Amino acid sequence: MSRRPQFALAATAALCAASLVLPASALAHGLSGGYDPSRPIPDYLWLGFWHMVAGWDHLLFIAGVVLLSESVRTAAKLISLFAVGHSLTLLTATLAGWRLDPTLVDAVIALSLVYVGVLGLRGRPTNASALAAAVFGFGLVHGLGLSTRLQDLGLPDGGLVVRVVLFNVGVEVGQLVALAVMVGVGMLVVRRLRRPAEAQRPAFAMLTVAGLVAAAVISFPAGEPETVARGSACTERQAQPPQSLAGGHPPKRFYGPSETAPAQDLAHVVGDGIVVVRYRPDLPEQQLLVLWRFATTGSRYVVAAPDRAQKMPVRAVAATRELTCTKVDRAGLASFRNDWLASLRP
Amino acid sequence: MTAPIAHAGHWITTVAYFLPVVAFLVWLAVTQIRERRSSGDDPKRESE
Numbered sequence: 001m002s003r004r005p006q007f008a009l010a011a012t013a014a015l016c017a018a019s020l021v022l023p024a025s026a027l028a029h030g031l032s033g034g035y036d037p038s039r040p041i042p043d044y045l046w047l048g049f050w051h052m053v054a055g056w057d058h059l060l061f062i063a064g065v066v067l068l069s070e071s072v073r074t075a076a077k078l079i080s081l082f083a084v085g086h087s088l089t090l091l092t093a094t095l096a097g098w099r100l101d102p103t104l105v106d107a108v109i110a111l112s113l114v115y116v117g118v119l120g121l122r123g124r125p126t127n128a129s130a131l132a133a134a135v136f137g138f139g140l141v142h143g144l145g146l147s148t149r150l151q152d153l154g155l156p157d158g159g160l161v162v163r164v165v166l167f168n169v170g171v172e173v174g175q176l177v178a179l180a181v182m183v184g185v186g187m188l189v190v191r192r193l194r195r196p197a198e199a200q201r202p203a204f205a206m207l208t209v210a211g212l213v214a215a216a217v218i219s220f221p222a223g224e225p226e227t228v229a230r231g232s233a234c235t236e237r238q239a240q241p242p243q244s245l246a247g248g249h250p251p252k253r254f255y256g257p258s259e260t261a262p263a264q265d266l267a268h269v270v271g272d273g274i275v276v277v278r279y280r281p282d283l284p285e286q287q288l289l290v291l292w293r294f295a296t297t298g299s300r301y302v303v304a305a306p307d308r309a310q311k312m313p314v315r316a317v318a319a320t321r322e323l324t325c326t327k328v329d330r331a332g333l334a335s336f337r338n339d340w341l342a343s344l345r346p
Numbered sequence: 347m348t349a350p351i352a353h354a355g356h357w358i359t360t361v362a363y364f365l366p367v368v369a370f371l372v373w374l375a376v377t378q379i380r381e382r383r384s385s386g387d388d389p390k391r392e393s394e
Contacts, residue, residue: 056363106359194381199374206370214362 039153044163048170051149053178057109057214058142062175063182064116064207065135067200068124078135083175085139086146087168093147094155094164097233105145106218112138113211120204146171152235155326234314234332239322241271254295254304257281257288261305269303270317273344275337277316278307279328287313287328294330301341 052058062079069075093100115134125131150167190196247264249272255261258281266276279291291314295304307315314325316336323336 056360056367060363060367193374193378194385198377202370202373206366210363210366213366214359217359217362 041159041163041166044150044166045170045173047150047153048146048167049174049177050170051146051167052171052174056210057106057113057145058175059178059182060207060210061109061112061116061138061142062179064113064120064204066179066183067203067207068116068120068131070124074128078132079175079179081132081136082139082142083172085136086143086171089140089143090146090150090168090171091143091164093144094150095160097151098144099148099151099233100144102145102148103218105141105148107215108141109138109145110211110215110218112141113207114215115211117204117206117208117211121201121208151326233327233329234323234325234336236321236323236336239317239320241319250303250305253300253302254292255306257283257306259306261303266303266305270319273319273341274301274303275316275318275340277302277304277314277333278310279304279314280310280312281306281308283313283328290328290330294328294333298334299337299341302337 062082065078065082066075069078092098115138119125119131146167150164155163193199247262247266247268249269250261250265252261266278270276277291277295279288283291291304295302312324312326314323314328314333316323316325316333318336318340321336321340323332325332
């Protein structure tokens with residue numbers, strides 16, 4: 001058998017390897033661990049590694065690209081372009097604090113599988129430059145997805161670059177390990193197939209279906225979305241309503257970092273429909289000033305108070321919604337407050 | 347305790363990616379078994 005079909009067949013089997021080695025971890029896709037900007041710096045390397053190794057969307061795209069490649073050299077070139085693309089946007093978007101709509105980004109990532117699937121079903125692409133450009137472009141989008149997940153983990157203001165770079169290194173190591181396992185196990189599987197070439201079209205069909213189904217699931221989620229990006233630094237999610245309505249109304253709208261607000265009163269006013277903003281008392285002075293202005297001017301339906309126990313810098317709580325922010329983002333807080341108050345109007 | 351379905355957004359997308367892969371693997375396994383069985387019936391192949 002010539003080299004080209006052999007490689008293509010091995011690539012076909014690479015898809016099998018992905019599912020054989022990753023089912024358990026794939027179910028945990030997303031990043032392990034919650035919002036914690038104070039986690040040790042080396043953890044970011046591990047988080048990047050696991051995000052790639054457990055990410056079906058990224059792995060299936062890589063498998064599709066390998067399948068489309070005519071040779072190992074072409075595959076290596078395309079995968080390198082993909083790596084450059086996602087590294088570029090991962091670094092840029094995270095350092096610049098861009099937070100694009102995660103639903104849109106995830107849907108485009110799912111559609112990248114449809115692209116490679118349909119391309120494969122139509123036969124190998126003859127225009128290598130167009131394929132390379134598309135792989136690079138989808139790499140940029142995959143990087144935006146990685147950046148969104150990384151920002152969800154919480155990143156402190158100091159030492160940001162080293163954390164992002166470590167996360168990116170983890171992603172690349174994870175990609176190399178996944179590729180090695182996929183191709184290695186794929187070669188073994190191909191040797192056992194009678195007519196491996198016949199498995200290629202179903203493999204591309206599988207990629208197309210997986211991408212379409214995932215894009216549909218992502219684009220039309222059932223019910224209220226669990227999390228919504230709001231502004232550049234904040235994420236909104238559903239919350240449990242307060243259990244106890246004991247207490248009264250706090251006498252002030254803003255409690256300073258050294259003050260203690262009556263917890264029962266804060267819980268009571270959340271039940272009344274007021275937005276309570278809890279912040280870490282060690283926030284920079286400038287951010288405290290912005291928060292003070294936000295709480296004491298404009299709408300009367302906001303109370304801000306420090307919370308020494310909370311990990312996130314800012315957490316705004318309404319009766320059934322919660323907003324967490326990596327810094328005092330006045331626009332994000334105002335948008336959350338306005339939408340919440342609007343939802344209470346009959 | 348939160349019901350698992352409340353976190354459907356976390357795993358349902360993974361399932362959307364995962365199921366077609368499983369379907370492909372099942373198809374691959376079934377076709378291989380069929381081919382092996384049919385070639386087992388073929389005396390020409392048996393002699394090989």
